[in-house]
Amino acid sequence: MKWSAKHSRIIVEVICLLYIILFAYAAVSKLLDFESFRIQLAQSPLLTAHADWVAWTVPLSELIVAGMLFVPRLRFWALNAAFSLMVMFTAYIVIILNFTDFIPCSCGGVLEDLGWTEHLVFNLVFVLSALIGILLLNPKGSYRRNQNQQWNHPSEPKKLTGKLLVVLGILTLGSMAMVTGLFLWSEDMVHHRNNFTRRYPHHPIKRTHELDLGFNSYYLAGAGQGRIFLANPTSPLHMVVTDTTLSDTLHLQMKIPYQNIGFRSIKTIVHPPYFYFMDGTVPIIFRGSTDTWTANPILRGEAYFSLAVPLSPNSFAIRARSTQNNENELGLVRLGDSIPLSLKPDLLQKQVDGVFDTDGVLLHDLVSNQVVYVHYYHNKIILADTLLQTTRYGRTIDTIRFPQIKVATLQKSNQRKMAAPPLIVNKRAAVGNGLLFVQGNLLGRNESEFMWNRASVIDVYDLMDLSYVLSFYVHHIRGEPLKDFLVSEGNFIGIFDQTLVTYKLQGPPFDNIRANAQNDTLAIMQDQPEKPALMGQKAQSAG
Numbered sequence: 001m002k003w004s005a006k007h008s009r010i011i012v013e014v015i016c017l018l019y020i021i022l023f024a025y026a027a028v029s030k031l032l033d034f035e036s037f038r039i040q041l042a043q044s045p046l047l048t049a050h051a052d053w054v055a056w057t058v059p060l061s062e063l064i065v066a067g068m069l070f071v072p073r074l075r076f077w078a079l080n081a082a083f084s085l086m087v088m089f090t091a092y093i094v095i096i097l098n099f100t101d102f103i104p105c106s107c108g109g110v111l112e113d114l115g116w117t118e119h120l121v122f123n124l125v126f127v128l129s130a131l132i133g134i135l136l137l138n139p140k141g142s143y144r145r146n147q148n149q150q151w152n153h154p155s156e157p158k159k160l161t162g163k164l165l166v167v168l169g170i171l172t173l174g175s176m177a178m179v180t181g182l183f184l185w186s187e188d189m190v191h192h193r194n195n196f197t198r199r200y201p202h203h204p205i206k207r208t209h210e211l212d213l214g215f216n217s218y219y220l221a222g223a224g225q226g227r228i229f230l231a232n233p234t235s236p237l238h239m240v241v242t243d244t245t246l247s248d249t250l251h252l253q254m255k256i257p258y259q260n261i262g263f264r265s266i267k268t269i270v271h272p273p274y275f276y277f278m279d280g281t282v283p284i285i286f287r288g289s290t291d292t293w294t295a296n297p298i299l300r301g302e303a304y305f306s307l308a309v310p311l312s313p314n315s316f317a318i319r320a321r322s323t324q325n326n327e328n329e330l331g332l333v334r335l336g337d338s339i340p341l342s343l344k345p346d347l348l349q350k351q352v353d354g355v356f357d358t359d360g361v362l363l364h365d366l367v368s369n370q371v372v373y374v375h376y377y378h379n380k381i382i383l384a385d386t387l388l389q390t391t392r393y394g395r396t397i398d399t400i401r402f403p404q405i406k407v408a409t410l411q412k413s414n415q416r417k418m419a420a421p422p423l424i425v426n427k428r429a430a431v432g433n434g435l436l437f438v439q440g441n442l443l444g445r446n447e448s449e450f451m452w453n454r455a456s457v458i459d460v461y462d463l464m465d466l467s468y469v470l471s472f473y474v475h476h477i478r479g480e481p482l483k484d485f486l487v488s489e490g491n492f493i494g495i496f497d498q499t500l501v502t503y504k505l506q507g508p509p510f511d512n513i514r515a516n517a518q519n520d521t522l523a524i525m526q527d528q529p530e531k532p533a534l535m536g537q538k539a540q541s542a543g
Contacts, residue, residue, distance in 0.1 A: 084175045199469075210500070224270075284297050309363060
């Protein structure tokens, strides 16, 4: 049977219709469940670092191409664009199947039910369909329309179709190269280089002393006035006190009337001359003197909290769960006020669920008198005065702005859980002498993986302008990594399994700032009116 122009027209119309249905349905599905689509892209090893802009670009491109296919004069160019998109989607699946672990498909609707192999075949069918449509609609080769929109035979099919095939080859290779490039770039940014560069000056810290604690359950409760304080969750009333040379060690027992209170996770914080004994699952805070180590309740029944840090003997910054939306919020507790508890719902900004995505470390720097909050799963830093009124925002030097976490809700208990291991950006943080010390969890550009596996990396920031200052390595002790640290009086203090180690911070900027920290503890922690830091500066929006 002789091929006719009518057959070509029908085939082109069917191909265009199928593409319109596919792209319109896929784009609308993504946009209707945009947050889920963006999170799935962020979890993909191929597009993790580019999830924010790809999540918008893909559905918008699909809608534009679908719209162009409605216009007869634009169909040739629309099919070329559709061909390129489908080649990209196909290359994505090929890379997923061959170069990464299993990743959930980020397509919506019925395509979620397709396996990876079926999805690959599906895409290849549409790639072939677009190719056929392009050849049939070639303006100067194969079958084409005349000025009266009637179909004629080609005038120079061989020569011009050859040029078209070259163009198609370029589109194919370019589309595959783009997806491959995004994959390699994302892998390099997130898992290997993260597209940032650290500065490592010569010998910024010097190891000075070491002490075997005998047990691996100790954590650093505080430091100051030439002493280091360690608490132990397995024995909550036990406290170890040592000097900064780790040569004079004292074991003592705190006296706290906490019988039958029902504590679940007790935390001890020491800011000489006071210590605090608390557990936010029970709304009670005890305060005592480091001279007698006897405490009494100063807060009872005001608020449940997950984090708390003393700002003065009578005020605390806390992180609590909102009773309205069940999301994390920062707040302030001021004893003696007519309304002792005030929450600030705008400080922690929801990106995924408002709980896991806002998880982090709550700190208070005694020198600058600022409240500091460092997020675990993205690079945002929050700084506020001690009234939580004047707020500034900054970022750590890595590039992760959107938490790469997956959260699931258990139907029976309505509890939210992590559905997959999250990408941790900032492991731990501490403040001291007007500086912020953050243990980074991502390898920077041109860094040695050999060194990364044998040491922890600490990034240092200036709290006055939130600028990055420098980084330094803290080498593992007998193969054990750093598990807790703090900074006090020019010393970096770390715990490695059951070993306590002190380091001297030396060289700029540490020498320049240490002079301001001589009397920081007593000046801030005495029971006197508070002076909020940075009151003359305007609040800045997140960058």
